[in-house]
Amino acid sequence: MSILILAEHEGGEIRPATLNVVAAAKAIGGDISLLVAGLNASSVAEAAAKIDGVAKVLHCDDAAYEHELAENLSALVVSIAEGYSHILFAATAAGKNVMPRVAALLDVSGISDITDVVSEDTFIRPIYAGNAMATVKSADKVKVVGVRTTAFDAVADSGGSAGVETVAAVAANDQVSFVGQELSKSDRPELTSAEIVISGGRGMQSGDNFVMIDEIAAKLNAAVGASRAAVDAGFVPNEYQVGQTGKVVAPNLYIAVGISGAIQHLAGMKDSKVIVAINKDEEAPIFQVADYGLVADLFDALPELSKALDG
Amino acid sequence: MKILVGVKRVLDYNVKARVKADKSGIELANVKMSMNPFDEIAVEEALRLKEAGHAEEVVVLSIGQTQSQETIRTGLAMGADRGILIETDDLLEPLAIAKLFKHVVEKESPGMVVLGKQAIDDDSNQTAQMLSALTGMSQATFASKVEVDGDHLNVTREVDAGLETIRVKSPAVISTDLRLNEPRYAKLPNIMKAKKKPLEVIAVADTGVDVSSGLSVVEVNEPPEREAGVIVGNVAELVDKLRNEAKVI
């Protein structure tokens, strides 16, 4: 078997998600090739070659790949797909944008968001916001798969010594172009790869009150998240959203503050190692998944917690 | 311009999914079904584009059982002009759905197709991307803002680190994210009018589209349950437990 992975990178560095995908590929077994497509991305290709378990890096440098446009990336993947038994993507916004295109262009089913590998052709994936786990089996000639990164422990980004080959670019699609981006400015770790996440819900009552969460996040070097209710209420932007329709996280510690724990939110965080819930409603469903629950008014508890972390 | 919108009938957002005893799937008999929430956002966006003068007609397409007509009627009650149901009792994979959409796109030539980014049943998040790949229509997924600029669209997209804006040439396939809009409530007179709006029903077999799939569901299981935790008395105790028991801070 041989597995092709579309590597993700930004700012000249491999995104951590790719290391989780490599882990999933190792669980499937076989030769692992990493495709690094970008502009001036040689350093990324070199870094990719060092990732544990990678046999080969395919490097394609072209302006078409500067901005992860789905049309261009999928065309490139398809152009080199011949001979691979599996093509893997991270189930990130970027990966989800490309994976189904590749599947469709190869006329095979896409397999979204796998959380476990049963065998080379059989995978487990959550459905219904994680209320059920489906075991799916693919008879397709090539398995095109999205990998839920939180479900696979990242491989080391060193220790490997893969060769780097250059591959030719495919003509860029002229119907789409990148205009710009507006990235959240935060010196906090990225939500999906942070060791600790602290999230606020509707109980926060306003966006301004999130400073209390930020303060604690700074002390714990944690990422800040939010429930859909908090996003809907306009407290914080959508990229904070943890849940079925937002991001899936599985940090070592997840602190849910003023979040009732709707199933849609639980879908995004219940695989966290340790879950803490702070909520004044003792009947809130979040307490059913929490390892440590604190029934308290968050407006008392957060300042106290912040102080306690100083000590 | 004509806008084609996809609507899927799914287990209602508020109903907890229960795995069938024989592990073949989720219990869907006699439970409340509704329009996929992202599809409501898709219908809303199409209607707003029409109301802003960018489109003349909004067509809703559903693929599924006869009862999906109700879901189409919901879209018509919101204000869409007509509906198409491609009827099938099988649970089709996104690839087959995308091929059937392509079939309709070829017949209807819409200037835009708006789809929900994912259905809350299978959580696949594939159909829009596949449709774009199969038809060559431009792709703009996870949209949080859609601006029409002549024969181009400027679409702001939700990405993991924030927002990005891309410019795509029409015809395009858009998939909706949460913040794109807030769907309207259907007005009573429109609910009543919806029944009189045209709804064409086509059998899957009559489309000539190959809907076979290489993917099969072996079984469906309950997710593993987390063990119950403890309630701590105060913040000091919480911090102590996190430091010394769980050792996570």
Next chain:
Amino acid sequence: MTYTAPVKDISFVLNKVIGLREIAKLEGFEEATEDMVGAILEESARFTGEVLAPLNSVGDKEGSTWSESGVKTPEGWKDAYSQFVEAGWGALAFPTEYGGQGLPMCVSSAVQEMWHSANMSFGLCPLLTQGAVDAIHHHASDELKDRYLPKMVEGVWSGTMNLTEPQAGTDLAAIRTSAEPAGDHYLIKGTKIFITYGEQDLTENIVHLVLARLPDAPEGVKGISLFIVPKFLVNDDGSLGERNDLKCVSIEHKLGIHASPTCVMSYGDNAGAVGYLVGKEHHGLMYMFTMMNQARHAVGVEGYGIAERAYQQALSYAKDRKQGQTLLGKSEDDQGIVNHPDVRRILMTMRSSIEAMRGLALECAAAFDIAAKHPDEEVRARCQRRGELLTPLVKGWSTELGVELCSLGVQVHGGMGFIEETGAAQHLRDARIAPIYEGTTAIQANDLIGRKTARDGGQGLMELMADMTETLGQLEKADNTNLKAIAKRFKVAMSSAEETGKWMLGQNDATMPSATSVEFLMMMGRLAGGWMIARSAVAANQLRSEDGADTPFLDAKIMLARYYAERMLPLVESGKTIITESAESTVSVAVDQL
């Protein structure tokens, strides 16, 4: 606390028990097919659950407030009301010629239940508008109809009913508000109290319907006329003109429905408020009575609507709350207090009673629908009798029972129920008005015994009993032990009621029946509710044998009916003893001995 409209239960009653399909066959009701009504109920459920229900608690806490410049409704009310109007919910049952949808009353009642469950204080505004629209539509001149109805039907203008005065409550003969002829209009002067939504900031105009006396009017109820008195005068082109000479001088501080402003209205402090006569002089009270059945029915719907909300809240609490080892819980994780048998008793009492009341109210509404549209005059007359007979039961019994059920809802919460923050107490406080306004329970009882029973020599009642006997036959015939158990209690209850009815009609002195008339009303309510829930069991039993039947749902319907038969129908039997034996002692103690 959230509210999820029981669409499945409501649809079951409409489709399987009262037979919506037959009503949709009537000319003018063709739109009311099961599909269409299903879609309407779904959207109404969404709207009431997402928009109205979240405002219920804030409405209670904040209440409407009065100042010189007017009445301010609570935060969020105005926006919700404009959404309500925009969606067209107010126009559901109104005539199509004025912009309504012309749907049957059974459908509008089903939708209105949701308003009241979600937010009773809010629901009162459109409810009053509906009463005013009905009065104008039936009795006013075409010119007045054209001028006022379209905006009222749309909901951008509201309507109010001005009957009560400080000295004239239940006894409207004492009304003193005066109307002086002044060219094409009249000048109204006087004070009205208890005017629901008499002033508010939700609508552009408020159309007050005011009972007043002309200078030459005969004494008593035959000298009262009905006037349209708008807050802002309406120009010929339909635009709003001058502010009329009327104002809200204060609002009441009440036990419940805090968000619904109960106004003291002062008319004609200066030159006199401009009013327009509705219909003929001195016919005002009669006009009011023609819509009384509808208004009373609507308040009955409020009665169980609020109880439904209390039930949902109690059920949710009972599932979550853990106290002690339960007898019915199957595992450690299954120890919510809902598994204590006594909590089950309360929840079953609430649920089965609500279903009985809902069945009765929708049956009553359907009777009025058939009475309005059926081609056969005899059928129309029979259904009119049925609707009128059931109306005091729907109003009197459902509102009294609604209060009891809301109180039981508090009980499920234990001490938490007594704490306002929990929200259970609000339902009880809100529910308490329903047995009072639109005619107290005693008035309903008089109406049942007098106008609705004695006047037609018991014809309506006998027809009802005949229909009940038919249901009894179906229950006895069914091959189902639960239905047979229902039949057993239903049969005894029927004969108790029949004997009591004979006793009532056989009394020569009005004092005796009058002393126990409310008990008779409650008895008949319980029995009629029992009939409806028994019919739902019959329907459920038939549906059970169909392919793909929703067995758990249908089995629950049957068991709820059996619980009702075994727990509530015996009260009909004891009612007979109470009525026939307690009348004398009720009135035998002299006032100064009290």
